[in-house]
Amino acid sequence: MSIWEFANPVRFMRFSGKLLPYFSVSAALLIVTGLIWGFFFTPEADQFGSTVKIIYIHVPTAMLAINAWVMMFVASLIWLIRRHHVSALAAKAAAPIGAVMTVVAILTGAIWGQPMWGTYWAWDPRLTSFLVLFIFYLGYMALWTAIEEEDKAADLTSVLAMVGTVFAVLSRYAVNFWNQGLHQGASLSLDKEEHVADVYYLPLLVAIGGFVLLFIALLLLRTRTEIRNRRIRALQAREAR
Amino acid sequence: MSLNATDLTCYRSGRLIFSGLSFSLENGQATMLRGPNGVGKSTLLRVLAGVLEADGEVELNGTRLSGDRDAVQEQIAYAGHLDAIKPQLTVAENLTFWAGLFGGRIEDAVEQFSLAEIWDRPAHACSAGQKRRLGLARLMVSERPLWLLDEPTVSLDVETTARFAGIIAQHCAAGGMALIATHIDLGLANPQELLLHPLTEAQHAETADPFLSEDWT
Amino acid sequence: MSPTLALLARELRLSLRSGGGAGLGLAFFLIVVLLVPFGVGPVPSLLAQIAPGTLWVAALLATLLSLDRLFQADFEDGTLDILTLSPMPLEGLVAIKAFAHWLTTGLPLIVAAPVLALTLNLPDPAFFWLVTSLAAGTPALNFLGAIGASLTVGIRRGGLLLSLLVLPLYIPTLIFGASAVSAAADGADPMPAFLLLAGITLFTLALTPFAAAAALRMHMR
Numbered sequence: 001m002s003i004w005e006f007a008n009p010v011r012f013m014r015f016s017g018k019l020l021p022y023f024s025v026s027a028a029l030l031i032v033t034g035l036i037w038g039f040f041f042t043p044e045a046d047q048f049g050s051t052v053k054i055i056y057i058h059v060p061t062a063m064l065a066i067n068a069w070v071m072m073f074v075a076s077l078i079w080l081i082r083r084h085h086v087s088a089l090a091a092k093a094a095a096p097i098g099a100v101m102t103v104v105a106i107l108t109g110a111i112w113g114q115p116m117w118g119t120y121w122a123w124d125p126r127l128t129s130f131l132v133l134f135i136f137y138l139g140y141m142a143l144w145t146a147i148e149e150e151d152k153a154a155d156l157t158s159v160l161a162m163v164g165t166v167f168a169v170l171s172r173y174a175v176n177f178w179n180q181g182l183h184q185g186a187s188l189s190l191d192k193e194e195h196v197a198d199v200y201y202l203p204l205l206v207a208i209g210g211f212v213l214l215f216i217a218l219l220l221l222r223t224r225t226e227i228r229n230r231r232i233r234a235l236q237a238r239e240a241r
Numbered sequence: 242m243s244l245n246a247t248d249l250t251c252y253r254s255g256r257l258i259f260s261g262l263s264f265s266l267e268n269g270q271a272t273m274l275r276g277p278n279g280v281g282k283s284t285l286l287r288v289l290a291g292v293l294e295a296d297g298e299v300e301l302n303g304t305r306l307s308g309d310r311d312a313v314q315e316q317i318a319y320a321g322h323l324d325a326i327k328p329q330l331t332v333a334e335n336l337t338f339w340a341g342l343f344g345g346r347i348e349d350a351v352e353q354f355s356l357a358e359i360w361d362r363p364a365h366a367c368s369a370g371q372k373r374r375l376g377l378a379r380l381m382v383s384e385r386p387l388w389l390l391d392e393p394t395v396s397l398d399v400e401t402t403a404r405f406a407g408i409i410a411q412h413c414a415a416g417g418m419a420l421i422a423t424h425i426d427l428g429l430a431n432p433q434e435l436l437l438h439p440l441t442e443a444q445h446a447e448t449a450d451p452f453l454s455e456d457w458t
Numbered sequence: 459m460s461p462t463l464a465l466l467a468r469e470l471r472l473s474l475r476s477g478g479g480a481g482l483g484l485a486f487f488l489i490v491v492l493l494v495p496f497g498v499g500p501v502p503s504l505l506a507q508i509a510p511g512t513l514w515v516a517a518l519l520a521t522l523l524s525l526d527r528l529f530q531a532d533f534e535d536g537t538l539d540i541l542t543l544s545p546m547p548l549e550g551l552v553a554i555k556a557f558a559h560w561l562t563t564g565l566p567l568i569v570a571a572p573v574l575a576l577t578l579n580l581p582d583p584a585f586f587w588l589v590t591s592l593a594a595g596t597p598a599l600n601f602l603g604a605i606g607a608s609l610t611v612g613i614r615r616g617g618l619l620l621s622l623l624v625l626p627l628y629i630p631t632l633i634f635g636a637s638a639v640s641a642a643a644d645g646a647d648p649m650p651a652f653l654l655l656a657g658i659t660l661f662t663l664a665l666t667p668f669a670a671a672a673a674l675r676m677h678m679r
Contacts, residue, residue: 010454085451132626139623146613149254155676156609160623163605163669167627170658174630177654178637227452234452237255292539294679314543323536329475330468341464342544379540 007084009227016220023217030210038203054112056204060211062105065133068098068215072140073165076158086223088154089230091161092144093222097215099137106130125175132171136164150230242268242302242316242386242418244289249297251284252450258284260444262297264435266418271409271429274422276437282422283321285437286389289420290319301387318385320393324376328365332356332375335364336382343383350381353408354401369396377405388412388419394427403428461546462554469558472531473524480562487520487567491574502579509578510588510639517567517592518628521599525624526617528559528607529674538674548671556604556666557597564596580643587642591655595635598659601666602627608670611677630658 038056075091078084109127110120121127143160147153249262258281266272274282287293291306291314299306299313306313326335336356340347351357354374359367364375373396380388388409394402406427409419420435421427473480494512495505532538541551571592572585580588606624610616634655641648 009451010457013457132629135622135626139619139626142619142622143609146610146616146619151255152676152679155679156673159605159669159673159676160609163627163665166665167630171626171629174633174654177651178633231452231457234255234450238453287539290539290543292542292678311547315545317543319539319543321536321539323539325536325540327468327472327531327535327537329472334468334471338464338468339540341467342461342541342546344461344545383543385543 004082004084007082007086009086009230012086013224013227016224020217020220020224023213023220027210027213027217030206030213032210034203034205034207034210038200038207042199042203049115051112051115052200054108055200056207058105058108058112059204060208061101061108062130063208064211064215065098065102065105065130068094068101069133069136069165069168071219072098073161076161079154080158080162085154085230086227088151088158089226090219090223091157092154093226094219095137095141095144097218097222099134099141101215102130102134102137106134123179125172125179128175128179129172132175133168136168140164150233242416243300244387244418244420245298245300246289247298247300249285249288249295249299251281251288251293251295253284255450257440257445259437260440262437266420266433266435268416268418269413270431270433271413271419271421271427272433272435273427274420274435274437275424277439280437280439282437283391286319286391286420286422287321290314290317290389292319316385317387317389318380318383319389319391320376320380321391322395324372325379326364326372326375328363331361331363332367332371333360335375336378339379340382343385345382345384347378347382350378353381353404354378370398370401373397374401381408386417388417388421390419390421390423392423393421394423394425461544462550465546465551465554466558469555470561473558473562476527480566483520483523483563484566484570486523487516487570488574490516490519491578495578506579506581506643509575509580510584510643511636512578513571513575513580513588514592514595514632514636514639517571517596518599518625518632520567521563521596521603522621522624524559524563525603525607526610526620528555528604529611530607530616533611533677538678542675542678548674549667552604552608552670552674553601553663553667556601556670559603560597560600564592564600567596568592580639583645584639584643587648587652588639591635591638591648591652594652594656594659595631598631598662599628601662602631604670605666605673608673608677611674631655631662634658 035056039053042053044050044052072091072094075087075094079088079091106127109130113122113127114120140157140160143157144153147156244266246265247263250260251258262285274285276282284293288295289299291299291310301313301316304312330338336347336350339345351360354377356375356378359371362371364372367375373393377393380390394405397405402425406429409421409427410429413419491512494508494516498504498508529538532541542548544551568589571588575585575588603620603624605627606620609623610620613619634651637651638648638655641651
């Protein structure tokens with residue numbers, strides 16, 4: 001049995017229905033653990049004070065904001081090449097989640113920015129790039145809702161996802177050229193670099209794991225909703241015949 | 242030349258239009274595409290022209306539409322419900338544009354469709370019948386062997402309709418082919434006929450839409 | 459007449475005759491640039507500082523203005539069906555239409571920009587780079603616009619959606635275009651920004667015909 005078997009809506013519904021509770025519960029457990037550990041059981045950093053603790057929300061949402069778009073890109077590519085409906089609907093389902101993650105990342109960044117840089121907003125390359133990413137999410141969602149025919153909407157939004165990805169990356173580097181920025185070089189990398197000490201790093205990893213699971217759970221839930229939506233439309237069309 | 246369609250199935254907006262449609266046409270005669278309203282005549286013509294996608298295969302002179310779309314499309318002239326005329330341009334400008342794009346000559350078309358009398362008139366000032374004549378003149382200008390015509394005689398008067406039937410006969414006699422969806426009798430000498438039937442309940446039932454699957458939980 | 463020339467001539471004739479194309483975009487460009495001093499005040503040094511960005515942003519907006527008709531008219535009157543049957547590939551067709559759109563909207567902006575730059579007190583050394591950067595950058599605006607226009611063909615009131623889709627794609631072009639002019643105005647080297655601008659334009663010219671043609675085919679499916 002190949003992975004493409006799950007591209008069949010019926011099979012996907014059955015399978016995702018079984019998985020959803022596990023993802024939801026483990027997401028809740030990890031997020032609660034990561035946040036409590038991070039908020040109450042880590043020392044305050046000399047340089048940042050207690051404000052540093054916002055990273056337990058800021059960093060995971062920022063990572064997901066970008067990765068949700070990457071996931072949409074891959075899902076759109078699968079739709080264009082193999083025309084699996086579930087793939088297109090998964091891309092559609094991921095967009096609002098990614099958009100919300102982007103907003104949360106921007107807002108937590110602004111709240112953190114006030115004590116750190118003395119301003120809520122600066123035209124720093126990373127902040128600006130997230131704003132641009134948010135606009136790409138808005139355009140993508142708007143195109144989905146503007147087109148009546150579902151398959152055509154899937155086609156066209158996939159093209160937009162392709163072109164949008166290219167130009168989102170281009171914008172990222174163009175923005176770097178435009179303003180060198182305030183952000184520290186890299187706040188986190190998986191091979192653990194010098195900025196973040198172990199005491200902060202471990203709870204952060206737990207929180208990131210929790211948010212990734214949360215994303216998957218929401219994605220499954222929203223994809224199931226979109227599939228049911230399609231089924232309702234198809235049934236209505238059959239009734240109307 | 243020959244036109245073969247095998248097992249064509251087409252959906253529009255999730256609705257099945259026709260399914261399992263097969264036919265084969267040889268040259269020499271015009272073919273009338275008949276059937277009640279909504280049976281999919283326009284859709285079929287657009288599928289054959291390669292501007293709409295359908296499951297199944299279309300073969301023109303042995304070239305498959307799915308294999309080499311450009312090679313097939315370069316033998317086709319299509320005239321649909323819309324005349325594809327720009328109202329801001331004159332009749333002359335409209336026609337010379339198509340001639341320039343398709344690389345054909347315009348003299349015959351101007352004469353056959355009596356366009357000389359309205360040659361310098363802006364298209365927005367033309368009557369519906371005159372626009373249709375201009376739209377059909379494009380068929381001759383594009384110099385393609387297979388004509389796909391969707392209700393070509395709408396807004397034409399009796400005299401022009403008869404003249405157009407003559408043009409079709411002439412085109413077929415010269416080795417071309419024409420597939421014409423129409424409700425009227427063009428008065429062609431013993432044309433072939435292709436009849437489309439409405440879908441049966443059984444055909445509706447065996448729809449391929451994965452969202453209508455029965456084993457839904 | 460070759461197919462390419464036939465199509466180009468028709469596009470130019472149509473946009474000149476419709477009255478909406480060249481003249482309107484230019485008037486819009488003029489108005490936007492003239493509104494800015496009313497907003498920020500008439501201080502010459504301030505205007506000189508914001509002139510490059512103002513002119514570039516106004517050029518972006520003026521390009522957007524007539525984009526929604528790029529494929530819409532041909533889609534509505536059945537021309538697009540016939541064009542797909544023509545010997546010319548749809549990709550070539552998109553490129554020619556976008557180029558014609560540039561000739562009627564982009565080129566007038568390039569000619570008018572130096573005159574408007576005078577009113578904004580743009581420093582002398584920047585004039586050459588204003589014209590050069592607009593010449594190198596505006597084709598990208600029209601070609602990227604073709605993607606947006608092809609995605610929104612057939613959508614009711616697609617104009618607003620078109621702006622939402624296209625404007626974020628303009629960010630790299632805007633950044634490098636305005637940076638080149640600003641650098642020249644400040645006496646710095648405009649070449650790095652200009653070369654990046656030209657690179658983005660070339661990339662866009664190569665990519666967009668394929669994306670827009672794919673989107674048009676999807677609409678006809």
